Amino acid sequence: MHTFISPCAASLHGVLYSDDEIVYEFPLLASCCFAHLCLTNINAQTKKIAGWANDVLQSPALKNAHAGIALYDPSTGKFLYQYQSDKFFVPASNTKIITLFTALQHLGDSLPAMRYAENDTAIFIKGMGDPSFLYPDFTYQPVFDHLTKTTKRIYLLPAVNDNERYGPGWGWGDYADYYQPERNEFPLYGNVAWINYDKRGYSVAPSFYHHPDYFQLQPDASAGSPVAGRDERRNFFYLRYRPGDTAKLEGEVPYITGQLKDIAARLQDTLGKPVWTGVSFPANASIRTMYSLPADTLLQPMMHRSDNFFAEQILMMVAAKHWDTISTHKTINMMLNTSLKDLPDTPQWVDGSGLSRFDLFTPRDFVSVLEKMYKTYSREKLFPLFATGGKGTLRAYFREHPGTVFAKTGTLNGVVALSGYLLTEKGKTLIFSILVNNHHTTSTNVRRETEKFLMNVRATY
Template identity: 25%
Template structure:
C-alpha cells in the first residue's frame, strides 16, 4: 500500500522559498573588462613608426626622427634621434623661440624719421631728413592691405604736419643698428637675387625686393612691358624681351640682376596671349632703397627733396640734440614670429637674429646673434653639439638632431609664450602646409623646411585621444623625389595621430 504524500500548506511553501533565497544569494557578476583603448598603444605606435621610417622614399637617406609625449615628458619614439642633420627652415623654430624668450612677444621694432636743421618760415627744412632703422621687417604692404608704400606715406604725412614743404638737404639713412654684412657668407652665392636671399639691413623696406611684372606688348614683335612695385627710379629696367605670336607653350622670360647693381635685365620671349610673368627680385643696398622710395613718396605729396639720399657711415654720427623726431613707427615681435614661421620668411628670421645680437649680445651681427641663441638653447636644456649660424636655415652649415628640436619644442610648450609659438606655426591648408595633411587641420602645427637634399618637418600634433606630442622628422641626402619624401613624413604624422596614450 503506498505511503500517502504529505501536503504542505501553500503559505508555508512561500515562506520556505523566501527563506531559501535569503540564505543562498546569487553569486555576484564579474565586473566588465575596461573598454579597449582606441588607436595604437605605445608599443604598437613604435612598431608602426619603425616601418614608416624605413619607407622606400627614405631608404639610403639619412633620417632622424624623435617624438615626445608632452603630457608626460617621455620619449615615445627615437630613430637616429641624436644624428645632427641639415634642418633647413626648421632653424626658424630655434630663432623664433629665442626671440620670444629673450626679447618678449611685445618687443617693438622701431623706425624713426627726424628733421635735422631748422624749419624756416617759408616751410623749407634747412638741413636733412634722417631715417633711423632698427630691424623692423614690417615696412611693406603685408600689414597694410597690400599697399607697399603705406608706412612711407605715414612718414610723409608727419613731415607735412611739421610744416615742412621742401627739404634743402637730402635724406640720410642710418642702418648702424646692425653691421653692413648684408649677405651671409654661408648662403648660396648664385641665389642672391632670389627673395629668400634678401639682403639683411637694419633699415628694410618691402622685404628688400621689388615685385617685377612683365606683360606682352600690344602686337607680336613688340618689346614686352616691364614694371615694378613700388614704381621707383632706384632700379633700372632694361627690356629686350619680345612678344611672340605663339599660341601654346610657356613664356621664356628671364629677369636678372648682377651682384652689386640695381639694373634689372628682362630678356627672352612672352606670348601675346600669355599671362604676365611676376616675380620678386632683391635689390642692392636696402637702406638707400628705402630712402629713395621715401623721397619719391615725398615728391608725390608735393614735398621736394633737394639733395641726394646717402648712408650715415661710421664714424659719422648725428647727435640726438640735432635731430627732432617727427614720427616713429613700430611693429611687434609676435607678428614677425608668425610671418617667419607660418610663411617661412627668411628675412624676418634674419632680422630677429641680428636684433638678438644687438639687444642681448651688444652687436647687430650674425656672430653675436648666434652666440646669444646658443646660450638660450643650453639654458633651455637642449643637449649635444650645436651648429647654428643664421636665422633662417638657408646656410647649409646649420645642424640639429631631431631629438634636439623636440627638446626645444618641449621647453617652449611650458613657457608663457608657448601657445603663441605653437599658433605661429602652419596648420594644414595654410602657409607652407597649404597642400598637406588636410585631415589633421586643427590638430597639427608644424614648421616645414627644404633646401637641396634636405627636408624637415617638426612641430606639435594633438592625437585623436587628445595627447599633445612634439615631433621632428629630418631627412638628408635623399635620392627619391621631394614629393615622395614629404609623403613619407606626412605618413608618420598621420600615424602619430592614432596614438591612444596607453602603454
C-alpha cells in the same frame, strides 16, 4: 596620492597612500595584474610606434637617406620613440623654429623700426632692420607716414651692421631668386623688385627701378612662361615674355642693397623728397625708437610661408634692440648662452632662415625648444604661428585632419624636415621632430611617408 608596493616576498598586499594616510589596501596579486596590464598597453603602443617608424625608414623614399626621429610626450616628460635623435642634421627651414623662439623672447609686442632724433629743422633716422617697411603685404606704415608728413630735412644715418649681405653658407647662384633677398639695416620693399605681368601689361615697384638704366622689357616670340630676372653684378632687371601671352607672373627679384647712399636714393624716390646722408646723431640729441607692426603680424607669415627674409631680419632686429651693433652672430651667441644653453646637443647655428647648410641641429634639440615654447606660451598664441593641415607650407598635407598638426617644414635639395605639435585622437599633445638628409627622391615622397607616420600615431595614441 602615490602607490607603493612592498618588495618583500612575504608581503601579501599593495598599499595606496595619500600624503599622510593609508587610503586603501588591495591584494598584491591585483596590483601586479594592474601594473602588468598598464605595462603591456605601454609596450604595445611603443611597438606600434616603432613599427610605423620602421615602415617610414625602410620606405623607398627614405631607405637610402639619413634620418632622425624624436616623438615626445610633454605631459610625462618622456620620449615615446627615438631614432638617431642625438645625431646632427641640416635642418633647412626648421631653423625658423629657433628664430621664432628668439623673437618671442626678445622682440616684445612690436617690431623696432628705427631710431630717430629731431630738432627744429631736421630728423635723423637710423635703421634697425625692420623688414616690414613698404612691404606690400603690410598697409600700416608708421615710419613711412611720419617721414612723408614731416617738413624737416631727412638725414639717413649709418647703422653699425656687422652682417654681410648673405649669410654663411648661402648659395651664391641664388642671387636673383625670391627666397634669398640680401640682408641690411634699412630694407625697402622686402629688398626685392616686384615685377608683375598679366594680359593687361606689367608693373615694377619700387618705381625707382622702372627706368631704362635699371630695367628692360624683353619680348621673345619663342619664350615660354614670363620670367623676371637680374644681372648678377648690378641692379639691372628684365622681364622676358611672349607677346600676347595671357599668363600671369608675380615676380620678386632681389636687388643689390648697396651702401648708405643707395638706400637713401631708394628712400628719396619713394618719399618724393630729398634724403641726405649723415654720420651720427647730433650731440645731446634725445634718441627714440619708433615701432611698426605687432610682432605676431610678422612671425605668422614667417612661419606659414617660410619667409627667409623675415627670419633673417628678425635676428638683426633683436640685435639692434639690445645693442648698438646689428649682428646675427651676437644674437645667436646670446641665445646659446642663455635660453638655449641647456639643449641636449649643442647645435651649430649660423643664420635665421636655415638657408645655410652650415646649420646643424638634432631632432631632440627641436623637441626641447618646442617644449620650452609649449610651456611658456598659451596654445591660443603659439599654435596659430605654425602652419596646419591644408594651409601655408602644409597646404598639400594633413588635409583630412586640419587642426591636428601644427608644424614647421624645411626643404633644401636632399633635405626634408618637419617639427612641431601633434594633437591625437585621445586628446594628447605630442611634440615631434623628423629630420631627413641626403634623400634621392622628391620632397613630396618623403613628406607623404612622414605624414603616414604621424597620422598613425594620431589615430592610436
